[in-house]
Amino acid sequence: MSIRSQLLKGILDGCVLAVIEKEPVYGYELSRKLQDIGLADVSEGTIYPVLLRLQKNRLIIGEMMPSESGPNRKYYSLTPAGKEALIVISEEWNQLSLPINALLSKGVDSNESK
Amino acid sequence: MKASELIAQNNQKRDLLTEENEKYYSNLLLYIRTKLSLSEQQSEEVLMEMLDHLLEGQKDGKTARDIFGDDPKSYADEIISHLPEEEKKNSLKFVSQVAVNLLGWFLVIRSIALLVIGQMQEVDSRVFIIPSFIILVLIALMVSAGVKVIFSLIHQSLFNEKSSDKKLMVKAGLFGAGGFLIIMAASYFMKDFGPSFEFPWIASLGVGAVLVLISWIMKGRKK
Structure with a gap:
């Protein structure tokens, strides 16, 4: 497993919750959106175990509904507990990312304007 | 959508997969x-x-391997580890439906046997309650153990390159033959004893047919 996918593993639940919060999505759509955001390292299949785990923990709920293109798809949306979990994950991430950025991103500073 | 409808739809959609993808997916x-x-x-x-x-993904030229990874077994194990267990209520419904179905067919076959043998010789159409009950329980145990054993044999062999279909068939066949032998032996050696009642072929056929019908209705209503 590459370092990047190891790092991603811990925060993937949060990313999935954040995408679902914007609007209900089905599996394939979710993987496209994650890739569009720039998380190309998430191999597409990995979202299904994540979705199952989030459903089991009642953070999201999946419902079969007809899609725009016709066939039934399982659309996921956040439950109230999921919304809370997303807030907690976002806060935790912010608390972690600041010091870690300060510590680790020195090498990048010289290359990037920000 | 009910599980049975999903299964039917799955069977249709699987035809659209390429050969390679179909093999990978069917194993999963x-x-x-x-x-x-x-x-x-x-x-x-x-x-x-x-x-x-x-x-x-197939439309974009991706393969199952690209999407689900190079290690289908660990992928499937991960999926399984996050899937919830079947509710007790549903398992019970399923088991009782199968039991009613088996008992129904058992009675139908018994009625046919009584009728056919009855043409040639005098038959005893009494049912001895205790021995019959023991045999039925034995059959039920054998069937449920058989289903479990065969399913777990398939489950274990799927991503196991060493296991061959032939070996699997032999194992399953041996189990089936062994179970059948035990039931035959039990019914041969068990003496008729205890209370009994007259249960002629026509009654056996009637009750059997009704039970099979009930099990079909139960199946239709499942979930």
Whole structure:
């Protein structure tokens, strides 16, 4: 497993919750959106175990509904507990990312304007 | 959507897969379906999502290997570890439906046997309650053990390169033959004893047919 996918593993639940919060999505759509955001390292299949785990923990709920293109798809949306979990994950991430950025991103500073 | 509808739809959609993708996906599917303790509804839902995903990916020239990874067994194990267990209520419904069905067919076959043998010789159409009950319980145990053993044999062999279909068939066949032998031996050696009642072929046929019908209705109503 590459370092990047190891790092991603811990925060993937949060990313999935954040995408679902914007609007209900089905599996394939979710993987496209994650890739569009720039998380190309998430191999597409990995979202299904994540979705199952989030459903089991009642953070999201999946419902079969007809899609725009016709066939039934399982659309996921956040439950109230999921919304809370997303807030907690976002806060935790912010608390972690600041010091870690300060510590680790020195090498990048010289290359990037920000 | 009910699990049975998802299964029917899955069968149709699988035809759209390329040969390579179909093989990869079907192994995943069998591996997950032969894990009997899982919620059927949830399993079929995630299997349908994966199939839809694969079909969309296929349009973009992706293979199942690209999407689900090079190690289908650990992928499937991960899926299984997150799937909820089947609810006790649903398992009980299923088991009782199968039991009613088996008992129904047992009585139908008994009535035919009584009728055919009755043409040639005098038959004893009495039923001895205790021995019959023991035999029926034995059959039920054998059938449920048989289903479990065969499903777990398939489950274990799926991603195991060393195991061959031939070996699997021999194992399953041996189990079936062994179970059959035990039931035959039990019914041969068990003496008729205890209370009994007259149960002629026509009554046996009637009750059997009704039970089979009931089991079909139970199956239709499942979930």
